Amino acid sequence: MLEISPDNPIANEHIAKAEADLERRLLSLINRADDLARGGNYYAAIRILDSARRLNPDDNKIRLIDQKVAQYDKRLNFDELYQQGYRYYRVKDYQNAMDSFEKALSYEPNNEKVKKAFFDAKARGNAKKEPLEGDAKDKFMEGISLYREGKYGAALKVWEELQQRLPYNKYVLDSIDMAREKLEALNRSSNQP
Numbered sequence: 001m002l003e004i005s006p007d008n009p010i011a012n013e014h015i016a017k018a019e020a021d022l023e024r025r026l027l028s029l030i031n032r033a034d035d036l037a038r039g040g041n042y043y044a045a046i047r048i049l050d051s052a053r054r055l056n057p058d059d060n061k062i063r064l065i066d067q068k069v070a071q072y073d074k075r076l077n078f079d080e081l082y083q084q085g086y087r088y089y090r091v092k093d094y095q096n097a098m099d100s101f102e103k104a105l106s107y108e109p110n111n112e113k114v115k116k117a118f119f120d121a122k123a124r125g126n127a128k129k130e131p132l133e134g135d136a137k138d139k140f141m142e143g144i145s146l147y148r149e150g151k152y153g154a155a156l157k158v159w160e161e162l163q164q165r166l167p168y169n170k171y172v173l174d175s176i177d178m179a180r181e182k183l184e185a186l187n188r189s190s191n192q193p
Helices: 009-038 042-053 059-090 094-107 112-125 134-148 152-165 170-191
Strands: none
Touching: 009 042, 009 059, 042 059, 059 094, 059 112, 094 112, 112 170, 134 152, 134 170, 152 170
């Protein structure tokens, strides 16, 4: 119609309406993808953004969509690697846990939770049965006493402080794991009706 009559007001009005509808639909899809991503559903968010891209938006919108897809894909990979590392850690496969946590840190190098998980896996993967002597032995025994009294959190704190000095001592690490498991079991039992 515009080829025949380029100044046709009806054609221009329909084009403007179609462009406005496309813009609303694009923004709606992008907002929906953002909501899904905030809820942690990165797969669904990426699928929504793919459908938005198929609407043939302008270059600015394409860049925005591509940027969001890359951001969500990165988050998806980070979360998958962290979960994979955690699964390895739970079955005491510390080398694979370290590898997964290290890859996750390549996405988010300042993530304290993953740094701690990596440190824990590395310590356990390199643990050695070394004798405890002097002040270290006293601290260790303090933790044992607290644990026997049922003060698992306090015992854990003592042993984690000791781990700072002796990061690869198997006795200290095993005691930390024992206290954590006890605390987790208590938390599970207190959360059940």
